[in-house]
Amino acid sequence: MLTVDHLHKRFTRSAPPALDGVSFEVRKGEIFGLLGHNGAGKSTAIGIMLGMVSPDAGDVTVGGVSVRRDRPGVLRQLGAIFESPRFYEYLSGWRNLKVLTAFSGGVPRREMEDIVAWVGLEKRIHHKVGTYSHGMRQRLALAQALLPRPKVLILDEPTDGLDPEGIAEFRQRVRDLRRDFGVTILLSSHLLAEVEQVCDRVAILQGGRKVYDGAGRGLGGDRALYRFAAGDTDALVAAAERFGGRIEDGCRLSLPKSADPAEVLAALVAEGARVREFARMEETLEDLYLKVSRSAESLRRTFSEPRGEGGKGGGR
């Protein structure tokens, strides 16, 4: 539905690239999470998707339409909301929707009323936006993004500034969006719990590069994690390797999901390992995020430090 293809973007020559060959695909009907810390490149990627930022290389296509060739064609299929949405404070919510939808060719009154009711703003929609709370502005932002009905909805840090109640409400609303409108959703956030609870798949960006692309729940893909405590680690390593397993951080065993843990445990005991604890661990998105962030960081260090010295030497 939405394909991001080898995006490169550097805002200034001296600055590091904001995006460095980022690619991923959002499938029809799924909720896709785009994760990364501040400056990871999420907003730049979204800016390119919406045609607000022009990439140095690469492209984004939505429903087969390229944003570089036909920006309005892409935007006809998209709705977007941004962190801290800004409206014309001196106009009512309704007038704001009229102003914005005029740029999409206009929307019938009935459809606007339905969407306003869906986001729960019908009682305040004719009040000035200046009197709205942050949560109400967020709901108005959602209403404008849904008018006219988009195929893909881009939510850029939608819960930024919301209280815990507002975050929970918004999370439910994202699930309802898919149920009620069948819309494909790309959710950009740095709130891992939020993404973990609603997204089917996630991509993690770090330093302008994609460092992970995969499941957002029941993480680990085709592998399962077990926490263990054993007296003889060598025996454990030998037994684990026979089942395609590997030891992580000295206390976690990663096994293919096809491996039967009872058999592995029996083999460990047969090898003479004094096993005191062996339990299944559910890897959270936070575990994954920290793991891929650290490994990406260590890779960056490994490759950048010698290259820096080499570059200096090479220049002489």
Place this chain on the structure above:
Amino acid sequence: MSFLRQLGWELFRMFARRRTYIGFGVFVLVEMLMLFLFTRTGVRQGISRWIEEVAGGLDTYFSGLTLAFLIIAFTIFLLAAPFLSLVAGDIVAKETEDGNLRLLLSRPVSRFRLLAIKYVACQIYALALFAFVGITALLVGIYERGAGGGFVVWSPEMPRVTIFDWNEGLARYFGSLPGFVLAFLPVTSFAFALSCLRIKPAAATIVTLAWLLADFILEKIPFFEDYRHWFMTPRMNNWLYLYYQEIPWPAVTETAAQLVGIGLTAFVIGWVAFEQRDIKT
């Protein structure tokens, strides 16, 4: 049709701002101040003497229309440039700064079209301002001097004093109001072009006013006489042609073409700059 709808909402948005009413209100206040100066202070004697000299018949020619002309000329000279450069300087830059523009740009509309709507809206806004100022000045003039009588006009930029009867004067007066839009086209267009750059809204206004002031002062200095054709402010007096006894249509057409050319050039520069920009938070 959709262009007109979008333009309509852009105008609605501009006129819904409190600043519009405050701005228009300030124009009325200055008109009142001018009325007070021209009718209740020593300035009145000067004007009366001048009218007696050039037209005779003070009661006939110190009419509501003559007073309205004096009021509008001074009010627009004092206020129009700052106000319009503020409006045009804000129209893109302020929305970028406030974040409204991101919502507009996430709509299926080209940047050119978005800017064209804003630019046209800006000119219509200027027309509404000049119509408002013209009508209120006339009402003030009629309130003070009554309807009817003659109309005497002179400005330092005009070769001689011109005199009209009431009906002809009224037609010339209303005819000159759209001329103000054309006269201020370089101001609104220059501020608009600056507004399209990565710039603070206030900077767009200040730079426009600084350029206008420099142009106005330098053009008056005799050393620059040979370069007068490069200055903008002499062209901005084109509305005065409407008050010549015989309207010099070739000159009207020539300056109008120049002003439109300058305005469109500024628009294109602003558009090209805006098209290159990456809009991010």
